[in-house]
Every structure is written in C-alpha cells, then in structure tokens.
Amino acid sequence: xxxxxxxxxxxxxxxxxxxxxxxxxxxxxxxxxxxxxxxxxxxxxxxxxxxxxxxxxxxxxxxxxxxxxxxxxxxxxxxxxxxxxxxxxxxxxxxxxxxxxxxxxxxxxxxxxxxxxxxxxxxxxxxxxxxxxxxxxxxxxxxxxxxxxxxxxxxxxxxxxxxxxxxxxxxxxxxxxxxxxxxxxxxxxxxxxxxxxxxxxxxxxxxxxxxxxxxxxxxxxxxxxxxxxxxxxxxxxxxxxxxxxxxxxxxxxxxxxxxxxxxxxxxxxxxxxxxxxxxxxxxxxxxxxxxxxxxxxxxxxxxxxxxxxxxxxxxxxxxxxxxxxxxxxxxxxxxxxxxxxxxxxxxxxxxxxxxxxxxxxxxxxxxxxxxxxxxxxxxxxxxxxxxxxxxxxxxxxxxxxxxxxxxxxxxxxxxxxxxxxxxxxxxxxxxxxxxxxxxxxxxxxxxxxxxxxx
Amino acid sequence: xxxxxxxxxxxxxxxxxxxxxxxxxxxxxxxxxxxxxxxxxxxxxxxxxxxxxxxxxxxxxxxxxxxxxxxxxxxxxxxxxxxxxxxxxxxxxxxxxxxxxxxxxxxxxxxxxxxxxxxxxxxxxxxxxxxxxxxxxxxxxxxxxxxxxxxxxxxxxxxxxxxxxxxxxxxxxxxxxxxxxxxxxxxxxxxxxxxxxxxxxxxxxxxxxxxxxxxxxxxxxxxxxxxxxxxxxxxxxxxxxxxxxxxxxxxxxxxxxxxxxxxxxxxxxxxxxxxxxxxxxxxxxxxxxxxxxxxxxxxxxxxxxxxxxxxxxxxxxxxxxxxxxxxxxxxxxxxxxxxxxxxxxxxxxxxxxxxxxxxxxxxxxxxxxxxxxxxxxxxxxxxxxxxxxxxxxxxxxxxxxxxxxxxxxxxxxxxxxxxxxxxxxxxxxxxxxxx
Numbered sequence: 001x002x003x004x005x006x007x008x009x010x011x012x013x014x015x016x017x018x019x020x021x022x023x024x025x026x027x028x029x030x031x032x033x034x035x036x037x038x039x040x041x042x043x044x045x046x047x048x049x050x051x052x053x054x055x056x057x058x059x060x061x062x063x064x065x066x067x068x069x070x071x072x073x074x075x076x077x078x079x080x081x082x083x084x085x086x087x088x089x090x091x092x093x094x095x096x097x098x099x100x101x102x103x104x105x106x107x108x109x110x111x112x113x114x115x116x117x118x119x120x121x122x123x124x125x126x127x128x129x130x131x132x133x134x135x136x137x138x139x140x141x142x143x144x145x146x147x148x149x150x151x152x153x154x155x156x157x158x159x160x161x162x163x164x165x166x167x168x169x170x171x172x173x174x175x176x177x178x179x180x181x182x183x184x185x186x187x188x189x190x191x192x193x194x195x196x197x198x199x200x201x202x203x204x205x206x207x208x209x210x211x212x213x214x215x216x217x218x219x220x221x222x223x224x225x226x227x228x229x230x231x232x233x234x235x236x237x238x239x240x241x242x243x244x245x246x247x248x249x250x251x252x253x254x255x256x257x258x259x260x261x262x263x264x265x266x267x268x269x270x271x272x273x274x275x276x277x278x279x280x281x282x283x284x285x286x287x288x289x290x291x292x293x294x295x296x297x298x299x300x301x302x303x304x305x306x307x308x309x310x311x312x313x314x315x316x317x318x319x320x321x322x323x324x325x326x327x328x329x330x331x332x333x334x335x336x337x338x339x340x341x342x343x344x345x346x347x348x349x350x351x352x353x354x355x356x357x358x359x360x361x362x363x364x365x366x367x368x369x370x371x372x373x374x375x376x377x378x379x380x381x382x383x384x385x386x387x388x389x390x391x392x393x394x395x396x397x398x399x400x401x402x403x404x405x406x407x408x409x410x411x412x413x414x415x416x417x418x419x420x421x422x423x424x425x426x427x428x429x430x431x432x433x434x435x436x437x438x439x440x441x442x443x444x445x446x447x448x449x450x451x452x453x454x
Numbered sequence: 455x456x457x458x459x460x461x462x463x464x465x466x467x468x469x470x471x472x473x474x475x476x477x478x479x480x481x482x483x484x485x486x487x488x489x490x491x492x493x494x495x496x497x498x499x500x501x502x503x504x505x506x507x508x509x510x511x512x513x514x515x516x517x518x519x520x521x522x523x524x525x526x527x528x529x530x531x532x533x534x535x536x537x538x539x540x541x542x543x544x545x546x547x548x549x550x551x552x553x554x555x556x557x558x559x560x561x562x563x564x565x566x567x568x569x570x571x572x573x574x575x576x577x578x579x580x581x582x583x584x585x586x587x588x589x590x591x592x593x594x595x596x597x598x599x600x601x602x603x604x605x606x607x608x609x610x611x612x613x614x615x616x617x618x619x620x621x622x623x624x625x626x627x628x629x630x631x632x633x634x635x636x637x638x639x640x641x642x643x644x645x646x647x648x649x650x651x652x653x654x655x656x657x658x659x660x661x662x663x664x665x666x667x668x669x670x671x672x673x674x675x676x677x678x679x680x681x682x683x684x685x686x687x688x689x690x691x692x693x694x695x696x697x698x699x700x701x702x703x704x705x706x707x708x709x710x711x712x713x714x715x716x717x718x719x720x721x722x723x724x725x726x727x728x729x730x731x732x733x734x735x736x737x738x739x740x741x742x743x744x745x746x747x748x749x750x751x752x753x754x755x756x757x758x759x760x761x762x763x764x765x766x767x768x769x770x771x772x773x774x775x776x777x778x779x780x781x782x783x784x785x786x787x788x789x790x791x792x793x794x795x796x797x798x799x800x801x802x803x804x805x806x807x808x809x810x811x812x813x814x815x816x817x818x819x820x821x822x823x824x825x826x827x828x829x830x831x832x833x834x835x836x837x838x839x840x841x842x843x844x845x846x847x848x849x850x851x852x853x854x855x856x857x858x859x860x861x862x863x864x865x866x867x868x869x870x871x872x873x874x875x876x877x878x879x880x881x882x883x884x885x886x887x888x889x
Contacts, residue, residue: 025517030777035697040512041534043527044776047517048497061493065516080492083563084482118534136697172820177701177853179821220847220886221666251486252585254623332495369816375628376845378813378827400813400825402847404888406626452825453849453884 004159007151010070016053016060016078017089020152022289023049023067024331026144029109031118033125033139041118048331051077054091058084063332092315092322094292096155101286103161104279106191109143110163117141120195121167124202128171131206133213135179136172141195146330148289156291164188164282164436167195168424169202171209180212180397183382184366185424187282187436194423208383208395215395218386220453224361225401226354226445229420231367231381233439235403236272236344237427238370238377240265241439243405244274244299244307245325245429246314247337248374256318259305266303266409269347273298274309276324276340282423282438283340287324290335294324300409311337329432336430344441347415354414354445361387362399362451367422378402384454397454408446416442458500458521459600465525467504467532469542471601473734474500475775479593479613482563484570487578487586492563499775500524505542506532510758514776539761544603548731548738552724557640558592558612566590569644573618576648581622581655584631588618597734605736612638613727615871619651629658629842630829632810636871639725654809654830662833662841664887670805670860671848671883672798672834675867675875677808681826683786683873685819685852686717690744690752692759692770692781699820701853705750711856713748714791719770721784727871728785735779737769741787754781790876791862798861798879805834806843806885825849845888858882 001009007021025047032040050063051073060080062073109117121141128137143165150158170183184205188194227235242248249255275296276285288294290312297307310318311326314337326335366382380400386393419442426434462470476498483491501514502524511532513524570588578584591614598608617634631654633647673681694700702710721729721739732738735757743751755763756771756779771779811826828846832839858881866876 028776034693038534038536040510040536040778041531042512042514042776042778043531044513045515045517045520046499047515047520058489059491061491061495063493063495063497065496065498066518076494080494084489084492086488114531114534136699172697172699174699174701177821179699179701179818181699181818181820220849220884222889252621252623254583254585255621258623258626332497334491334493369813371813371816373628373630373812373829375626376812376827376829378816378847380813380816380825398817400816400827400847400849402813402827402845402888404845407888448888450845450847450886450888452847453886454825 003149004151004157006070007149010074011151011153014053014074014078014153016055016081018054018091018153019074019078020052020150020290021049021070022331023149024146026146028142028144029114031121031141033121033137035136036129050331052334053077053081054089055081056085057087057089059334060084061334090316091312094312094322097287097291097293098157099287101160103163104190104284105163107193108163108190109165109192110145112192124169124198127199127202128169128206130203131210133173133210134171134206135174138170140168142166150289150291152291158287158291160285160287162285163190165192165195167198169205171206173209173213175213178213180209182208182212187423189280189282189284211395212397215397217397217454218362218399220451222448223451224358224445224447225449225451226361226363226387226443228365228443229418229441230422231364231379232344232441232444233422234367234370234379234425236441237339237342237439238372238379239403239405239408240272240299241274241339241342242372243374244309245337246308246310246318250314250317261305263305264303265300265305266412268302269415270300270303270409270412271345272300272342273345274339274342278341281341281421282436288326288335289328290326292322292324292326294340297323309337309339311335327435329435333432336432338429338435339427339437341437342439344415344444346417346419346442348417349414350417351443354416354443355387355390355392358387358390363387363392364399364401368398374405376402376404399454400452402450408449411447411449412444413447414445416444418442458502458524461525462502462504463602467506468508469505469602471503471542471599472500473503473773474598475596477593477595479591481589481591482566482570484574484586484588487574489567489571501775502528503778504528504532505538508538509533509535510538510778511535512778538758540757542601542603543605543736545605546738549722551722551729551731551739553611553638553729555612555639558614559594561592561640566592569616570618573644573648577620577651580652584620584622586618586620591615599736601736607732607736609731614640616644616647618647631655634870635868636727637725638727638729657832657839658842660841662843664806664833664843664846664885665804666885666887668881668884670802670879670881672805672807672877672879674807674809674877676810676869678788678875678878679869679873680811680814681808681824681848682852682855684815685822685824687783687786688819689822690754692753692755692763694820695753696759696763701822702750708750709748710750710853711745711748712859714859714862715745715856716743716747716789717745718743718787719754719783719785720787721769723785723787726785730784733769733771734773735767735771737767737771739769739784742768754783756781786873788866788875790864790866792864793861795863795865795877798863798877799834799837802834802837807832807834807839808848822852824852843887847886848883850883855880855882
C-alpha cells in the first residue's frame with residue numbers, strides 16, 4: 001500500500017465529525033559562525049505526523065514521530081475530541097482538493113555543495129571583519145526541504161513540497177562597556193541565488209556596528225517617523241495583521257463589535273492585503289494546512305476594514321469565506337490562523353515628498369523584531385537617523401516604536417510610491433515559531449508615533 | 455536494528471556521543487471560557503555528536519529509520535566542523551535532584567479539565583464579562599546520554615503546568631490578565647493564581663496617565679524576569695565573554711551592580727522545571743553565583759566554550775536535538791532583599807510598576823540595554839497604585855538600573871517555574887508615554 005493509501009485507510013470508520021492526517025519528511029542544513037570561527041555545521045532529517053479530529057465542536061490532536069500505526073493515532077485523536085466536545089462542529093464548506101504541488105525552485109540550494117555554501121559564508125564573515133573595529137560576528141545559513149502529505153475525511157488529498165533558505169548576519173562592535181550590534185537577515189522560497197550576492201549589504205552591517213559606537217541616543221517621546229519598506233512591512237504585520245486573524249475575534253462578542261467589517265481604521269490612502277497566493281515569497285503556497293486553496297485577501301481597502309484571515313472553523317462561525325490561512329509550523333502543532341505575505345499597497349508619494357515639512361523627526365530602517373497584543377504593538381528598527389528640516393541627517397542609536405491600532409493606522413499621513421518586501425522574518429504565535437512569512441510596504445510616514453529612548 | 459552508539463563507537467572517531475530525547479505531553483486548552491482542545495504530543499529523536507580528526511560534527515534525526523545513516527552523514531560533515539577544544543566527560547557522581555513526581559504521571563484527564571474550568575469559573579464569578587482561556591498540561595520527558603568516555607546516564611522528568619487568564623474589552627480598551635506556574639511536581643493550590651489575576655484586574659480598573667522621564671520604577675518578580683533578566687544574563691554567557699562582546703568580560707571579581715543583588719544559576723532546586731542532575735553534556739549540576747552581592751562571579755560555560763577559554767564547564771550546557779550544545783541558564787534564582795513588599799511603594803510621589811512587557815528582548819540586549827512597551831503596568835501616586843498605564847515605553851540599561859537600586863523585596867516568587875525573583879525598585883529607567 002502506498003503511503004497515501006495507508007493514510008486514507010486509517011481514516012475508515014473514524015467515528016468523528018471530521019478527521020485529518022498530516023505526515024512530513026524534512027531535511028535541513030545549517031552552517032553557523034561565531035566571531036572568526038566556524039561554530040557549527042550540521043545536517044538533520046526529520047519525520048513525523050499528526051492527526052486532528054473534531055467532534056461536537058471539540059478538537060483532539062495527536063502528534064508523533066513513529067508513523068507506523070496510523071489507525072491507532074486516529075483512534076486516539078477521535079477519543080480526545082469526544083472527551084472535549086459539547087457543542088457543534090462547524091467547518092466552512094470547501095471542495096476537497098486533490099493535488100501534488102512541487103516545490104518552487106528558482107535556484108535549488110540542494111544542488112549546491114556543502115563546501116560551496118561554506119565558502120560563501122566564509123566570504124561573508126570575512127567581509128564583516130574587513131571593517132576595522134569589529135569585536136565579534138555571527139553568520140547563520142540554513143536551508144530546509146519539507147514535504148507534507150495531507151488527507152482528510154472529506155476526500156482531500158494534498159501533497160506539497162517547500163524549500164526555504166535563510167541567511168542571518170550580525171556584527172558586534174565594542175568600546176569598553178558600550179557594546180553595539182547591527183544585523184541583516186534575508187530568506188527566500190527556493191532561491192539560493194537570493195542569498196548569493198549580498199556583499200554590499202553585509203559590508204554595511206559591519207560598518208554600521210562600528211558607527212553606532214559614536215552615534216548619539218535620542219530622547220523618548222512622540223515624533224514624526226518615516227519607515228523604510230522593510231520596517232513598514234513589520235509594522236503592517238504587527239499593527240494590523242494579527243488583529244485581522246479571525247481566531248482572536250470569532251468567539252469574543254466585544255471584539256466582534258470592534259472588528260466589524262466596514263469600520264474605518266485609516267485614511268483613504270491605506271490598503272493592506274494578505275495572501276499566500278501572491279507568488280514566490282516566503283509565505284507563498286498553493287494550499288493551506290487544512291487543504292484550502294490559498295487566496296489574496298483584502299484586509300483594509302480605502303482605510304476601511306473589509307476582510308480578515310480565516311481557518312475553516314472561524315469562517316464558518318463568522319459566516320464568512322475561508323481564506324486559506326490555517327497554517328501549522330510543522331506536524332507537531334495543529335493548524336491555526338496565520339498571516340502569509342502581508343503588504344501595504346504603494347501610494348504616490350516619493351521619499352522626498354514624505355520628508356518635506358518634517359522639521360524634527362526620525363527615519364527608521366530595517367528591523368530587529370516586533371510584537372503585538374492586538375491593541376498595542378511594538379516594532380524595533382535596526383537603524384535610525386535624525387530628520388531635520390526635511391533632510392535625513394546623522395545616525396542615532398536604534399529605537400523601538402510603539403503604537404495603538406485604534407490611533408496609529410489613522411496617523412499614517414503619507415504612503416510612498418515604492419515597494420519593498422521584508423523576506424527575513426518568521427512569525428511566532430501560540431508556541432509556533434518561526435513560521436515563514438513575508439511582509440512589505442512602500443515608505444510610510446506616521447505622525448505622533450511613540451518612540452523609545454535610545 | 456544496529457545500536458547507534460555501538461555503530462558510532464566502532465567507526466574510529468576520536469570521540470562520539472549519542473544524545474536521545476523522548477517526551478510525551480498532554481496539554482488541554484480552554485478558549486472562550488470552555489474546553490476546546492485535548493492533545494497528546496509524542497516526540498523522540500537522536501543526535502550523534504562526534505570528534506573526528508579533532509573536528510566536531512553533529513547530525514540528528516527524529517526518524518528511527520534514518521538513524522542507521524547518521525554515522526556516515528556525521529563523518530562527511532565533521533571535516534568542515536569547528537576544532538574541538540574539549541574531551542567528553544566520563545561518569546561522575548550526580549546530585550539527587552527531585553524532578554520526578556509519580557502523581558503527575560498518574561494525573562487523570564478529568565482532573566485536569568476540572569482544574570482549568572474551576573480557575574475560569576472562579577474569575578468569572580466576579581468578572582463575568584472576561585473572555586477566559588486556560589491551559590493545563592502534563593508531560594514526561596526522558597533524556598539519555600552515552601559517550602565513548604564511558605558515560606552512560608539517563609533521567610526522567612515530569613512537568614505539570616497551569617496557566618490561565620482573560621481579555622477584557624471595554625470599547626477600544628483591551629486588557630489582558632494572566633497567571634501561570636509550572637513545576638515538575640503536581641500542585642493543587644491554585645488559589646494564589648486566582649488572587650493574582652483578581653489583583654491585576656483591580657489595579658487596572660482605572661486608567662491613569664503615565665509619567666514621562668526618569669521616575670522610580672518597581673519591577674514585580676514577573677517584571678524583573680521580563681525586563682532585566684535577558685540583558686543581564688547575556689553578559690554572563692561564556693560565548694559572549696569568549697568573543698569579547700560582553701561588557702562583563704574583564705570584570706570578573708569587580709562590583710558591577712548594587713551589593714544587594716545576588717543572582718544564582720541553580721539546576722538542583724527541587725521541583726523547578728529547569729532542574730536536572732547533570733547538563734546536556736553530562737557535567738554534574740551545582741548551584742553557583744553569576745553575581746554575588748553585586749560582584750561578577752562566574753560565567754556560564756559548556757565544554758567547548760570553556761575549553762577555548764581555558765576554563766572549566768560550569769554545567770551550563772543546553773541543547774536542542776538538532777544543534778550543538780551551548781551555554782545557558784538552567785534555573786535563575788535571584789536572592790530576596792530586606793524590604794517588605796508593601797514598603798517598596800513608600801515615598802514614591804510619582805512612579806510606575808512594571809509587570810508585563812511587550813517586545814522585550816528586541817534590540818541590543820548584549821550591551822545590557824532593555825526597551826519595551828509596558829503591556830501591563832500601573833501608575834504610583836503618593837505611594838499608592840492609581841490605575842493602569844498604557845501606550846507607555848520603558849528603556850534603560852540593566853547595569854545602570856541595578857546600580858541605581860532603591861530596594862529589593864524580602865520575598866522572592868517563582869515566575870513560570872524557571873526563574874525565582876524578588877520585586878526590585880530602581881531609578882535610571884526612562885519612561886516615555888503617548889500624550
């Protein structure tokens with residue numbers, strides 16, 4: 001019996017409202033430098049699976065590495081679901097998908113030898129150290145091939161393969177007790193070429209770490225800020241993306257009132273979309289982890305909330321369409337509502353237009369991280385520069401920015417005519433991290449944005 | 455099936471080690487005030503670490519069928535690997551550490567459900583508008599280590615955790631309250647968690663305008679863990695010291711913070727989640743200070759980092775299945791001071807309490823800096839809490855803040871079961887609030 005037949009066979013007579021089985025195989029390579037030395041080089045493989053079952057509105061979930069006896073795993077997941085249930089199972093209707101989707105491969109990292117990869121990273125580490133004054137460095141390369149087999153009790157059967165590549169570099173400079181660091185990260189879906197020509201970016205990381213030692217700090221407070229496309233992408237993800245995930249909303253009556261479709265969140269120039277169907281980005285895929293075909297979902301159109309991200313359950317409970325946003329980081333976790341590729345659409349302002357009239361502000365670029373609690377959110381710049389009288393001037397220490405979803409989106413008063421994607425990040429939610437996502441935006445300007453001291 | 459260790463030992467490596475983990479956990483989750491999900495998660499895998507011609511290689515798998523291929527694969531990788539600066543340890547005397555509780559193993563599903571539901575019900579009795587979630591989980595974890603120096607050891611650990619909280623949405627105002635605890639022992643006293651959540655709700659009943667500038671800040675034990683611990687501990691990590699990126703690097707034996715601060719790493723504390731008889735390379739656990747009465751005392755070392763620093767491992771090695779061991783903390787124990795908790799507030803005309811943060815750990819932690827949005831914090835006026843502060847950020851440097859120390863509470867509390875900390879009042883933290 002083929003693996004797919006075994007999976008289908010294990011579902012026979014399951015006795016629940018809905019059951020799905022996922023099996024995965026993965027192979028990964030990792031090369032890591034610390035300071036001048038290669039620290040770690042490793043190759044790992046994984047295999048595992050999970051079964052998720054729904055009964056009377058309750059969910060059972062079982063994950064395992066030993067994939068031999070799927071029938072007993074199904075039985076256990078159904079038992080778990082029955083022990084929970086007490087309501088009604090509601091899942092939005094979808095046509096059961098049958099598909100075999102090969103990996104997107106532009107430049108297959110698996111076709112590059114380990115020694116070539118190591119030579120490339122050696123070179124990057126040397127570039128960082130070519131800046132006088134570097135104290136330490138970190139270079140991390142990783143690639144991962146993951147094959148996922150999915151079947152459910154409605155007849156869906158989807159095989160998908162994903163190849164991801166990431167590269168992260170950071171540099172540390174130090175002057176006595178003052179330690180400063182700068183970093184850069186990039187990832188791609190199936191394209192080793194994207195991490196192959198980064199000399200300029202990496203040299204700049206070394207220089208920035210050293211320059212930060214002599215950069216002044218700034219006082220915290222509310223300021224006009226201009227975000228570069230990379231940091232603005234992180235902003236879109238944190239400021240609004242998470243709040244548009246329907247699992248936060250679907251069973252909370254008060255939140256449903258606040259997040260009602262048609263509510264105004266920003267000015268008419270603001271448009272935000274999310275979708276795994278946007279091709280060739282870190283969050284791109286043909287089917288989500290419930291086998292739902294992916295999509296491109298308008299979240300904010302002309303400043304107004306027009307859509308949200310769904311799993312089949314949240315869509316059914318809110319009477320909306322499933323958007324193909326149920327994702328699991330791996331077989332060890334159930335799919336939950338996640339973003340994929342989140343983008344603020346370009347407007348018509350040039351960077352000069354955005355700078356015009358800013359007497360005292362901050363230009364923030366690149367990112368360290370971001371986090372949200374729905375209402376309030378933070379995102380951190382990798383670089384910050386003073387803006388005076390419409391000009392970008394000296395570098396200052398990187399700052400953290402903070403906002404409130406009910407105020408800050410409306411304080412975006414300028415949207416650039418460019419667009420850049422941030423492909424270097426991963427998203428964490430409910431213990432599932434880092435999930436490959438991308439986000440992007442043009443340059444944007446925000447009035448009265450709360451900036452930390454630095 | 456050929457035994458992986460035997461196969462590795464017979465393959466002519468200088469040294470070889472097999473690290474195995476297996477764990478079974480059973481979490482149940484409550485959403486919107488009721489039970490939503492029951493899970494059973496089993497994971498297992500093996501990692502082979504070798505030293506071949508003086509270089510380190512590692513390869514791991516979660517697929518039992520792939521284990522037979524690990525020896526060949528690690529042999530291909532090792533020539534590219536880092537030069538080994540250590541020898542694997544042989545058997546030693548390990549301390550008896552109490553981390554296994556048969557009562558956790560025997561815990562019934564229905565009891566877990568009752569525990570979660572009763573916490574939610576207890577809060578909603580007073581706050582029916584709160585949308586509550588909870589999780590109760592039990593687990594059994596086995597770790598085994600075998601190397602060519604003759605070490606052959608394993609231990610079992612149980613874990614039990616309870617967390618619950620809720621969201622309160624009032625117009626455009628959202629409040630998240632939460633409490634949780636984890637231990638290797640079963641605990642049935644959860645009343646204090648209910649009290650903690652009720653206190654958070656009570657203190658946040660009103661909203662207050664946050665002050666700006668440098669004002670006295672009280673970090674609750676949870677606030678200490680969220681804001682100060684990460685940047686502090688990163689300076690004591692042997693790897694940061696080795697690369698010269700720690701501001702503590704040359705300061706061992708010097709006073710680096712106020713003398714009322716002592717910080718220990720202690721993997722021998724009974725019941726704590728990070729406790730263990732030996733670290734992930736087989737070095738026996740012991741209690742030792744990172745900071746002893748304000749003086750930098752020890753760094754955290756694994757074998758490789760220690761070897762390169764001509765020092766001894768402190769038993770600080772931690773590892774995931776698929777990566778080499780690295781130094782880290784096990785259980786962090788910050789000593790209490792001498793100020794009764796309520797007296798921390800005395801004499802503060804205007805200040806804030808920091809309990810939970812959003813975004814801590816982003817930024818330049820290595821230099822000791824911290825920056826974050828105050829997810830849950832309160833304003834103090836004339837020694838009393840007057841309400842919750844929002845849209846407020848804090849920033850500072852941990853060495854500076856702990857040098858401008860004003861008081862340390864005379865009790866220390868567990869934060870999740872991996873950190874025990876007192877509340878700390880200090881100056882030197884900049885507060886920025888939206889107008």
